[in-house]
Amino acid sequence: MGRRCIGLDVHREFAQVAIWENGQVRHAGQVTITGEALTVFADSLGPEDEVAVEATCNTHAIVRAIEPHVARVIVSNPVKTRAIAEAKVKTDKVDAAVLAELLAADYLPSVWVADEDTQALRRQVARRTQLVRQRTRLKNQVQAILHRNLVARCPFADLFGVSGRCWLADQPLPQDEHFAVQALIRQLDFHGQELRIIDAALGRVALARSEVRRLMTIPGVDATVALGLVAAVGDFRRFRTPEQLVSYLGLNPRVKQSGGKAAAHGRITKNGRSHARGMLVEAALVASKTPGPLRAFYQRVRARRGIQIAIVATARKLVCLCWTMIERDQDYAFARQSLTDKKLRALELRAGMPARRGKKGTAADYSLKEVRRRELTLAEQAENAYRQQVADWHANGPARKRTLVAMT
Helix, strand or coil: CCCCEEEEEECCCEEEEEEEECCEEEEEEEEECCHHHHHHHHHCCCCCCEEEEECCCCHHHHHHHHHHHCCEEEEECCCCCHHHHCCCCCCHHHHHHHHHHHHHCCCCCECCCCCHHHHHHHHHHHHHHHHHHHHHHHHHHHHHHHHHCCCCCCCCCCCCCHHHHHHHHCCCCCHHHHHHHHHHHHHHHHHHHHHHHHHHHHHHHHHCCHHHHHHCCCCCCCHHHHHHHHHHHCCHHHCCCHHHHHHHCCCCEEEECCCCCCCEEEEECCCCCHHHHHHHHHHHHHHCCCCCHHHHHHHHHHHHHCHHHHHHHHHHHHHHHHHHHHHHCCCCCCCCHHHHHHHHHHHHHHCCCCCCCCCCCHHHHHHCHHHHHHHHHHHHHHHHHHHHHHHHHHHHCHHHCCCCHHHC
16 A cells, blocks of 8 residues: 555544545545544554544544554644635535645645643642633632622732631622622632643643753742743744744744845744743733843833833843753842742642741741842842943944843
């Protein structure tokens, strides 16, 4: 049996099959998307066959079932497969045939298929995100009940803490609204318990991964942000340059250029995983308020382009910084050691490690004002050094430009 290229147009219940062989495409019916049916289909394939599948929610399970039986499995990027996305005639048979023909011509835009550990981490991070969103939704519903019944703001910092709940129980609400608040609080407690369970599991994963601990040395990046980024990226070293990683996360601007016209830059592409991009923006917000070169970079861009563009630019700088640190096996050059120790100790407690009450650990230095003041002074010196370097570069021109190891 010679080389065959097989296209699968995947749906929830079945996949349409088209086979390219010796320059001809033939339709081979449908395969039911079940474990048994996929095993039978995979056994019918040869070791020289190649299979193309569009990226969908069940793609990874299909790839796992087929991959051991064939030469390779290509997961197509549906956004970039223009012959399918913009086709005038679009049916399951046509889509499967196009996939087979593009694979045979080696002209199929593919996506990276994460390994099992990365996929499991992605699922855990996604579940945690859903729980956080559910808790936010429930809290907003409680606030809405208070608002529509003209109840004044809670005098306590946390409405859902012990004091806040006692205050909430004493508010004069209609009986049905009171029952609704109680129901929402019960749901909130349930989701809170689930969140603690998954936080413990993610904490154990984070402690076992050196790249997560390394990324946590950056100001604004805690275990949640570092785990989300590692889950989205997988292996950082599969990107040859930091610009490729920036593009993968959708933080690069759109560019339009034709002929002799100057290139026009637009908004960011927002490709890739939106969750990781959102966390990077949140980390950039924190970094923009923390002494150090990142704050100086943010302030420089803000003075020229405004707050929104400056925050996105700082998030993009964070991505380049993360890539460089992983590539060179180096921690952040301007890390505050006491703050890093505090974040690591918080991660250990989150993972379920026992508390050491009465015993002084490495995180205890963060509670000393003198230690924090000394570290902030060093960070401010690094920030001023970055400002001076940028000023010298602008004065002497790009030929004299030097790159900071910590900022590239």
